[in-house]
Structure formats: structure tokens, C-alpha cells
Amino acid sequence: MTHTPWWRGAVIYQIYPRSFLDSNGDGVGDLPGITERLDYVAALAVDAIWISPFFTSPMADFGYDIADYRDVDPLFGTVADFDRLLAKAHALGLKVMIDQVLSHTSEAHAWFRESRASRDNPRADWYVWADARPDGTPPNNWLSIFGGVAWQWEPRRGQYYLHNFLAAQPDLNFHNPEVQAAQLDNVRFWLDKGVDGVRLDAINFCFHDRALRDNPPKPAELRTGRGFSPDNPYAFQYHLYNNTQPEMLDYLERLRALSDGYTDVGMLGEISSEDSLATMAEYVTPRRLHMGYSFELLTDESSAAYIRSTVETLEAKLGEGWPCWAISNHDVQRAVSRWGGADAAEALARQLVALVCALRGSVCLYQGEELGLVEADVPFEALQDPYGVAFWPTFKGRDGCRTPMPWTSDAGDAHAGFSQVAPWLPVDARHAARSVAVQEAETDSVLQAARAFLRWRRAQPALVLGSIRFLDAPEPVLAFVREHDGQSLLAVFNLSAQPVAWDLPSQLSPRWLELAGQIGAQPQDSSVTLPAYAAAFAEI
Structure with missing residues (x-):
């Protein structure tokens, strides 16, 4: 019999470490907190966990701005804490995936500090630098997803640098072979530690157009971009040149060759392009990534026709590739609220877990999805997400899906068992009423239904592999x-x-x-x- 890779048809439980469990009383979740709750995760009958970034970072984008790819930020613990987490997960039969953010670093990374210092240092070409136009304006019209132009002036070099996200997240120059090799080495470091998979954040953003051509304008009626504020000028362009370049395909093959040197490792790419389904079909092949997912089911559109069209379109393009589906994650409004409104029924929450887990492919379930958590109401004065602060009040950012996991609802505990002190984001009272403790005591809760369905799914070959x-x-x-x-x-x-x-x-x-x-x-x-x-x- 041929071996079925662990990731094929797997249910992967996403953990946002800041918000899972605070073990040391500083108001922020951490790696020991995850380890403490792994028994709960294993009891869900999921196959793996995906842990969002826990690496050294100034936290401008809450860990997606990495200053050291090979160390754990003290906020989350130590490398030894990660080793203990990995060992316990494996003992429980759980695979472990980690995020790797290859396309950009933090401005605090040693590579960038060196690169920005001059035009002739050893890493001068490690980031995307460009001269100003004759009038001093940026070199082209590219825009940042988080609002405004995608170029930041650096007086030490007298040049602009590219940032597709925050200005604190400068883009690496993947046209430089040394950059490619360095990022392969960083992935290799964690594979050598024994992780079972890597989720590649914004993977199609690694390469940019060498000629820095302007992106063409998008007609007003088509400015309905996925995953960002509707009033964000990012939607005003077709993003043909600042991401999703053909050179990426060769690099994906190098990543796949790296992973093939290990036993049963899975690589999952997050893909957001002008035609994400077509890009997935290019990226997810036997020579490139094992799996890919995009934002098509992370939108407000939830009709049967839309879901069918999305899946059938991908199936027609994918060939031998393998999809991964998600309807919630740390970047979008929680699905129960997004698809069911403010007063969504608990029956919808039960259905959504079954629906996403019944589609062909692997699945990412976001922490709290098994509880039917609604989007939290975070007042402006408590917002942490720079994206939400910039676009308030028409877009409240991503904090509403990132609030702490509610473990208990004990009277007098305003933090729902997440922490002994005020957490980094407030706990929504509606979440405390749907806590793990409450739902474990109810035979007909969303949690109990999710557990039962996931146990049943695991035994159905047609749902796992069909x-x-x-x-x-x-x-x-x-x-x-x-x-x-x-x-x-x-x-x-x-x-x-x-x-x-x-x-x-x-x-x-x-x-x-x-x-x-x-x-x-x-x-x-x-x-x-x-x-x-x-x-x-x-x-x-």
C-alpha cells in the first residue's frame, strides 16, 4: 500500500499564540500556555496544529514582522519551551506546523539594519531599494495593503525601500540568490528541529517586477478586493507587478526539494493574487507546494452558488494539486458573524464546521471556531491592530477575531480563564458565555457537535481523501x-x-x-x- 502523507485531508487547528492561554500572567498568550492546552486540542480529533509566528519581533504586526527567524520572542517563551511543545504534541499524535514569513522581515532585523546603512555594504542588495523620481516621489505607483504608498524613504541611503505591508516590514529582494539561500536555511533550521510542516505566509509576495512597472488602474466597479477594507486604495489597482512574478515558480521548486529531504513534511502556501485560484493551481503541484489556500471562502459571499463555483473553478485548474480550505483565520471577521450576522444562530456554527470539513482537501480551523465564537466587539480605545486604527471607523481591523480564547466563565473572572491580569485585548462577554467550560458541560453545544463531527469525519475515507x-x-x-x-x-x-x-x-x-x-x-x-x-x- 502507498503511504498517505499526514497532511492530505488533515484538519489543522490554527493557534494564535498571543490569544490562546497566558501562562505567566503578563496578559499575552505564550508557548507554555499552548503546551498546557494541547490535550484539549487533541480531544477535538484534529490532526495538526498551526502556530502563528512566535519568533523574535518588535510586534509591529504581531509577529509577522520577524527580527530573528531562529529564536523565540521572550514574550512567548524560549526555544526550550518550543521543544517541549513539539514533544508533547507529538506524544499526543498531533503534527506541528509553523508560520514562515519569507517575503519580508522586520525593520529591526540585522539584515535590514545593515542594508539600510549604505549602498555598498555586503547586504546592500538584500532588500528592494529604488531611487526617487526626478521630483522626489516614489519610483512607481505601488500601494501597501495596509494603506498608502508601498515605498518608504530612507535618508541613510537616499533611496526608497519597498513594503507591501507596514513600513516596518521591508520587502526582501528575492532576485538576489543570497536572499533565496538565506531563507531556505531559515526554513531548514525548523525542519531540523522536527516540525511537520510550514505555512508560508503571503508566499506569492516574494518576487517583484524587476523593471518596477506601474500597476494598471482598476475600474471603480471592480474594486471589491478580498481581505482588506473596502475603502482601501489598494483596491484601486490590478496588482500585476508587486507580487506573483514568474520567478517564484523556480523558488517553490527549491522549497519543495528542501522539504522532500525530510520525512512526511507538508508545505502550505497562503496565496492572494489577482486570480488566486489560478495562482494556486500554478503553485500547488507535485513539484512545488503540497497545499495552498486563498481568501475565496474568507469573504462575505456565502451563497451556495458562490461556494460551488469557487470549488469547481479550483478543481478544474488544480490537476494533481491538493487544496486547503478555511472560512476563518486571524485576518478576517469570524465566519459566524460574517455569514450569519450579529445574531447568528448556534446551528450555523455547527453547520460551518461540518461544511468546511466536508469539502475536498485539507482544512484549517481557527481557534474558537469549534466554540462558535462571534466577532468580538473591540472599542476604538482598545484597538491594537495598526490596520484597524488606520481605517477606523469604516473598517475595524483584525482585533475582533484575535481576542483571547475563553476557557471559563467563572463569576468574578473578567478574563475568561485566559489570564490572571487584563489581557492584551479585552474578552467579549459573549465569548465568556460560550467558553470551553460552559460548552463541555452541555451535551448539545457547538463544541460537542464539532468534536463528534471531527471524530466521525476521521473515519470516512470519502471525506478525507475522496x-x-x-x-x-x-x-x-x-x-x-x-x-x-x-x-x-x-x-x-x-x-x-x-x-x-x-x-x-x-x-x-x-x-x-x-x-x-x-x-x-x-x-x-x-x-x-x-x-x-x-x-x-x-x-x-
């Missing part, structure tokens, strides 16, 4: 068949808050399954009634 084929169904019904190794499963979802009847295709004779915690189907002779937010599965 093909996917969509069936015609009227809105708001989403229906598809998953098949593998002789097993055929029908998955049907009513994406609305009202019951709906669906006339079954004539060739189907489903045997409906009763799944703990899920609202299932109510079958008739040739049709089925799907209650509000039903997630129904049948053998066919």
Missing part, C-alpha cells in the same frame, strides 16, 4: 458527492435560516445518517426537507 462532484440544487441548498475507495457520501447543506425542501435527483437513493450534534435531513419519498442550517449526510 473526489468531489456537485449536484444541481436551488439556493440555498449546497449538495455534493464525495467518493473514495468504494465509499460514496452525499453531503447536503441548507445555508439559510428557514427550512427548505429539495427534490432529490432521480438516481439517488440516500440512506440518511444521524450525526451527533447536527441538524439532519427529514426525508420524504422523493424529496427531503432540510431544517434551518441543516448539515445532512447520506450513504449512496
Whole structure:
């Protein structure tokens, strides 16, 4: 029998370390806090954890601005703490993925401090430097995702440097072979430590257009970019030249060759381009990345037609590649609120876990998704995210999905068991009411339903490894068949808050399954009634 890699069909639980558990009473989550709660994670029946950055950083972008790729920031602990976390996770049968942010560093990184000092030092060409135009303005019209121009003036060199994100996150020059080799070495460092996978942040941003050509303007009616504020001028351009360059394909093959030197390592790329699905198809091949995910299901659009079109479009392009799906993460509004509104029903939260875990591919579940957490309400005076501060009040940033994990709801504990002191972001009272302790005591909670579904999914080859084929169904019904190794499963979802009847295709004779915690189907002779937010599965 051929070996199935661990990542293929895996459910990967994303941990945002600042907000998982504070073990030392400073108001910020840390690596020992993660280690302390790994038993909880393992009990979810997930296959792996992905830990957002914990490396040395000034925290301008909360760890995605790295000052030392090979050390742990004291805020989160020590390298020894990470080693203990890794050992315990492996003892519990959990794989461990870490973030690697290759396209840019912190301005505090030693590489950048040297590069900015002069035009003739050994690392002078390690970042993207360019002369001003004759009138002193930046070299082209590129914009930063976080607002404003993507160029920052550096008086020590008398040049601008590129930053696709914050000005404190200068972009590395991947056209320099030394930069490529250095970042491969940084990935190798953690693979040598025994991590099982790497999530490559903003991986299509590594290379820029050598000629620094202007990005063309985008018509006003098409300025609906994903993952950023609707009033952000970043949406005013087609981003053809500041990212997603053809040179990246060769570098992905070098990353894959590196990972192939280790036993059963998975590489997952985060991809956001003008046509993210097409870029995924290019990046996720047997010679490049193992998996890729984009922002297509991290948007406000949640119709059955949109989900079907997104998946089918990717399937048609992907070939032998393997997708990974997510509907929530640390960068977007929580899915329950995004798709269900302010008063979303708990049934929707149960359904969303089942829906994303029923699609073909691997899955990233974000901490708190198994609790059905809504988007937290963070007042302006408590905001930490520079993105939210810059675009307030039309866009509140990413703090609402990053608030602390609620472990308890004990009277008198305003911090929900996350910390003994005021945490870095306030705990939403609605989250405390949905804490782990509360939901573990309820037999019909979102947590119990998520656990039951994930345990059941793990035993279904069709859901873990199978093909996917969509069936015609009227809105708001989403229906598809998953098949593998002789097993055929029908998955049907009513994406609305009202019951709906669906006339079954004539060739189907489903045997409906009763799944703990899920609202299932109510079958008739040739049709089925799907209650509000039903997630129904049948053998066919």
C-alpha cells in the first residue's frame, strides 16, 4: 500500500499564540500556555496544529514582522519551551506546523539594519531599494495593503525601500540568490528541529517586477478586493507587478526539494493574487507546494452558488494539486458573524464546521471556531491592530477575531480563564458565555457537535481523501458527492435560516445518517426537507 502523507485531508487547528492561554500572567498568550492546552486540542480529533509566528519581533504586526527567524520572542517563551511543545504534541499524535514569513522581515532585523546603512555594504542588495523620481516621489505607483504608498524613504541611503505591508516590514529582494539561500536555511533550521510542516505566509509576495512597472488602474466597479477594507486604495489597482512574478515558480521548486529531504513534511502556501485560484493551481503541484489556500471562502459571499463555483473553478485548474480550505483565520471577521450576522444562530456554527470539513482537501480551523465564537466587539480605545486604527471607523481591523480564547466563565473572572491580569485585548462577554467550560458541560453545544463531527469525519475515507462532484440544487441548498475507495457520501447543506425542501435527483437513493450534534435531513419519498442550517449526510 502507498503511504498517505499526514497532511492530505488533515484538519489543522490554527493557534494564535498571543490569544490562546497566558501562562505567566503578563496578559499575552505564550508557548507554555499552548503546551498546557494541547490535550484539549487533541480531544477535538484534529490532526495538526498551526502556530502563528512566535519568533523574535518588535510586534509591529504581531509577529509577522520577524527580527530573528531562529529564536523565540521572550514574550512567548524560549526555544526550550518550543521543544517541549513539539514533544508533547507529538506524544499526543498531533503534527506541528509553523508560520514562515519569507517575503519580508522586520525593520529591526540585522539584515535590514545593515542594508539600510549604505549602498555598498555586503547586504546592500538584500532588500528592494529604488531611487526617487526626478521630483522626489516614489519610483512607481505601488500601494501597501495596509494603506498608502508601498515605498518608504530612507535618508541613510537616499533611496526608497519597498513594503507591501507596514513600513516596518521591508520587502526582501528575492532576485538576489543570497536572499533565496538565506531563507531556505531559515526554513531548514525548523525542519531540523522536527516540525511537520510550514505555512508560508503571503508566499506569492516574494518576487517583484524587476523593471518596477506601474500597476494598471482598476475600474471603480471592480474594486471589491478580498481581505482588506473596502475603502482601501489598494483596491484601486490590478496588482500585476508587486507580487506573483514568474520567478517564484523556480523558488517553490527549491522549497519543495528542501522539504522532500525530510520525512512526511507538508508545505502550505497562503496565496492572494489577482486570480488566486489560478495562482494556486500554478503553485500547488507535485513539484512545488503540497497545499495552498486563498481568501475565496474568507469573504462575505456565502451563497451556495458562490461556494460551488469557487470549488469547481479550483478543481478544474488544480490537476494533481491538493487544496486547503478555511472560512476563518486571524485576518478576517469570524465566519459566524460574517455569514450569519450579529445574531447568528448556534446551528450555523455547527453547520460551518461540518461544511468546511466536508469539502475536498485539507482544512484549517481557527481557534474558537469549534466554540462558535462571534466577532468580538473591540472599542476604538482598545484597538491594537495598526490596520484597524488606520481605517477606523469604516473598517475595524483584525482585533475582533484575535481576542483571547475563553476557557471559563467563572463569576468574578473578567478574563475568561485566559489570564490572571487584563489581557492584551479585552474578552467579549459573549465569548465568556460560550467558553470551553460552559460548552463541555452541555451535551448539545457547538463544541460537542464539532468534536463528534471531527471524530466521525476521521473515519470516512470519502471525506478525507475522496473526489468531489456537485449536484444541481436551488439556493440555498449546497449538495455534493464525495467518493473514495468504494465509499460514496452525499453531503447536503441548507445555508439559510428557514427550512427548505429539495427534490432529490432521480438516481439517488440516500440512506440518511444521524450525526451527533447536527441538524439532519427529514426525508420524504422523493424529496427531503432540510431544517434551518441543516448539515445532512447520506450513504449512496
